[in-house]
Amino acid sequence: MSKKTKSQNEKTPVAPRKRFFNVETHFGYTMHEMWRHKISYGMIAPFYIVFFVFTILPLLASTVLSFTYFDGINLPEFAGWNNYIYLFVDDPLFLKALSNTLYYAVIVGPIGYLASYFFAWFINQIPEKIKPIYTLAFYAPALAQGIAMGAVWLVIFANDSRGYLNAVFLEMGLINEPIQFLASTDWIMPVIIIIALWSSLGTGFLSFVAGFTNVDKELFDAAAVDGVTSRFQRLIHVEIPQTMPQLLFAAVLQITSAFTVGAISQQVVGHPSPEDAGLTIMLHLSDYAGQRFELGYASAIAVMLSAMILIIGRLAFKLFADKG
Amino acid sequence: MFQVDVDYLKRAKKRRDYAPWVITFFLTFAGIISALPIVYLIVTAFKPAEELFLYPPRFYVSNPTTKNFADLFAISSDSLVPFTRYLFNTVLVTVCYIFLLIIVSSLACYPLSKHKFPGHKGMFSLITTALMFVSGAAAVPSYLIVTGLQLDNTYLVYIIPLLANPTCLFLMKQFMDQVPDSIFEAGRIDGASEWQLYTKIAVPLLKNACATCIILTFGSVWGDAATATTYIYDEQLRNLAFYMNTLQGGLARTGANSAAGLLMTIPSILVFVLSQSKVMDTMAHSGIK
Numbered sequence A: 001m002s003k004k005t006k007s008q009n010e011k012t013p014v015a016p017r018k019r020f021f022n023v024e025t026h027f028g029y030t031m032h033e034m035w036r037h038k039i040s041y042g043m044i045a046p047f048y049i050v051f052f053v054f055t056i057l058p059l060l061a062s063t064v065l066s067f068t069y070f071d072g073i074n075l076p077e078f079a080g081w082n083n084y085i086y087l088f089v090d091d092p093l094f095l096k097a098l099s100n101t102l103y104y105a106v107i108v109g110p111i112g113y114l115a116s117y118f119f120a121w122f123i124n125q126i127p128e129k130i131k132p133i134y135t136l137a138f139y140a141p142a143l144a145q146g147i148a149m150g151a152v153w154l155v156i157f158a159n160d161s162r163g164y165l166n167a168v169f170l171e172m173g174l175i176n177e178p179i180q181f182l183a184s185t186d187w188i189m190p191v192i193i194i195i196a197l198w199s200s201l202g203t204g205f206l207s208f209v210a211g212f213t214n215v216d217k218e219l220f221d222a223a224a225v226d227g228v229t230s231r232f233q234r235l236i237h238v239e240i241p242q243t244m245p246q247l248l249f250a251a252v253l254q255i256t257s258a259f260t261v262g263a264i265s266q267q268v269v270g271h272p273s274p275e276d277a278g279l280t281i282m283l284h285l286s287d288y289a290g291q292r293f294e295l296g297y298a299s300a301i302a303v304m305l306s307a308m309i310l311i312i313g314r315l316a317f318k319l320f321a322d323k324g
Numbered sequence B: 001m002f003q004v005d006v007d008y009l010k011r012a013k014k015r016r017d018y019a020p021w022v023i024t025f026f027l028t029f030a031g032i033i034s035a036l037p038i039v040y041l042i043v044t045a046f047k048p049a050e051e052l053f054l055y056p057p058r059f060y061v062s063n064p065t066t067k068n069f070a071d072l073f074a075i076s077s078d079s080l081v082p083f084t085r086y087l088f089n090t091v092l093v094t095v096c097y098i099f100l101l102i103i104v105s106s107l108a109c110y111p112l113s114k115h116k117f118p119g120h121k122g123m124f125s126l127i128t129t130a131l132m133f134v135s136g137a138a139a140v141p142s143y144l145i146v147t148g149l150q151l152d153n154t155y156l157v158y159i160i161p162l163l164a165n166p167t168c169l170f171l172m173k174q175f176m177d178q179v180p181d182s183i184f185e186a187g188r189i190d191g192a193s194e195w196q197l198y199t200k201i202a203v204p205l206l207k208n209a210c211a212t213c214i215i216l217t218f219g220s221v222w223g224d225a226a227t228a229t230t231y232i233y234d235e236q237l238r239n240l241a242f243y244m245n246t247l248q249g250g251l252a253r254t255g256a257n258s259a260a261g262l263l264m265t266i267p268s269i270l271v272f273v274l275s276q277s278k279v280m281d282t283m284a285h286s287g288i289k
Helices: A003-011 A028-034 A039-064 A080-088 A092-125 A130-145 A147-156 A164-172 A185-198 A203-213 A216-227 A229-243 A246-260 A263-269 A283-292 A295-324 B006-014 B020-047 B068-078 B083-114 B120-130 B139-148 B158-161 B167-179 B180-188 B194-205 B207-222 B227-230 B240-247 B253-283
Strands: none
Touching: A028 A039, A028 A283, A039 A295, A039 B083, A039 B120, A039 B139, A039 B194, A080 A092, A080 A295, A092 A203, A092 A229, A092 A246, A092 A283, A092 B020, A130 A185, A130 A203, A130 B020, A130 B253, A147 A164, A147 A203, A147 A263, A147 B020, A147 B253, A164 A203, A164 B207, A185 A263, A203 B006, A203 B253, A216 A229, A229 A246, A246 A295, A246 B207, A263 A283, A283 A295, A283 B139, A295 B139, B020 B253, B068 B083, B068 B240, B068 B253, B083 B120, B083 B158, B083 B167, B083 B194, B083 B207, B083 B240, B120 B167, B139 B158, B139 B227, B158 B207, B158 B227, B167 B253, B180 B194, B194 B207, B227 B240, B240 B253
16 A cells, blocks of 8 residues: 555544545555545546557457457448357468478577577677667667668569579579579578578567666675676576566567568568468458458457467467566 | 685696687687678678679779669669658657667566566566567457557557567566565665656666667668558558568669668668677676566
């Protein structure tokens, strides 16, 4: 309980105040407390009103719509579980998108996460003065998102010998003819993954860099007494436990971004991609929502994706909360 | 009783530590690879046409030119709306968005962190969960809500729907948690109202957290082409990112495209460089406890 409540309780015997609610009961006490904190509610109101209208409400509506047939013009018609059944039984493209997304998430999620952590750790080992330059160099790909990088990657991975990568490989004699990086179904997902890994040092990475900087240096001395002297031992016994909160924060962001892959694929191989080799759940969703106007079905895809992320996110909370 | 192995500590200190050199060397190598696409973007933006299509391709530029930027402006002179109008729209929207984002988030983070009102825990765990929400997943109802509120085809549509940013509120609240309660208690004893505590104490303390929010959101607003595509029908109100997107395609425009890409990226990098130290301060408190 805050100090404010205490001081008020102390005042009560001196000047008994009339209260609107009977504070003896649980409900009355809650109502009284809510009234007392009316300014607090006023302050959070702007954020939470916008949050409710543009985030919560659409999610709830989306969940409801997922049980209907809806084309955006006529009124939604109740469909029961049909959309979900269709998703797994009659839509091979969804399964393709699901497997592509999982393939991507399983590789980019953990590798991007570990890379963020270890590069942040390495940066923490170098002299203070040059840290910002290195941080910028590693964070730059995440800063230059979207439009800007599309053009760069297209040239690097271009299918003909003008592509940088093909030119280098040809020069070195590794290959005889240019690899169809952006057209061959074998190469599309790996190329997308390479590009994603390149720019995977994002917000989580910044959080790690800051987390390491903030570890109390006295802990190292204390650990040294116990025989923890090498950098690696320090990492295991001091720094990992100390950065546990950042580990969770970054994990949550990493999981979400890994499963919502789509934009990179669209920029690099286009959408629709050759034989749908670059199709992801997000792109499949945008097909049904933006082009076919099967909004009920699109909502079912969205709900599936959100559920997947929330479940895995909760697992991360469990995992880190136990150890932290 | 236990004894500290003093000799061991001495030996540990005496041992020459080469690791930082090895790590710096490794990081330099990795950092160059990491920054390579950005460097390439900058280099390409200044390449003259004859160097763009050399075979074998060359990374560096021998005769830098600003012709690509001139081309970019020339292309835009054919379009309905001058380039400067797109730029003006983007700058206006970005500045307003960031200003409002910071006000709304800081206003919410102060009571969430410092007032124990009923439901404050639930309110915050909602934000933690929202970190996992998929922004595009509820696109259909969002569209209906935005058009229903008649926000479409106005500047507001760039700003209002994205205003409640869970990551920003989350970071600000975690940052606020580090500020000792006693500061606010002292203010209360001096008779300050909650509003005064917010404006006089909380806001100045949140400066670094604000810088972080600016970095994390700047790129998404500056480069937001989706909003203009979906909700804006009036060419006069569309932004730079939308215009840059229409330019894509065709190898003939590689130079102009790179120039466009550079123009879209440079502001984000500048914002990051200018506020990096502040960001690190906030990020240190970013963890979920």
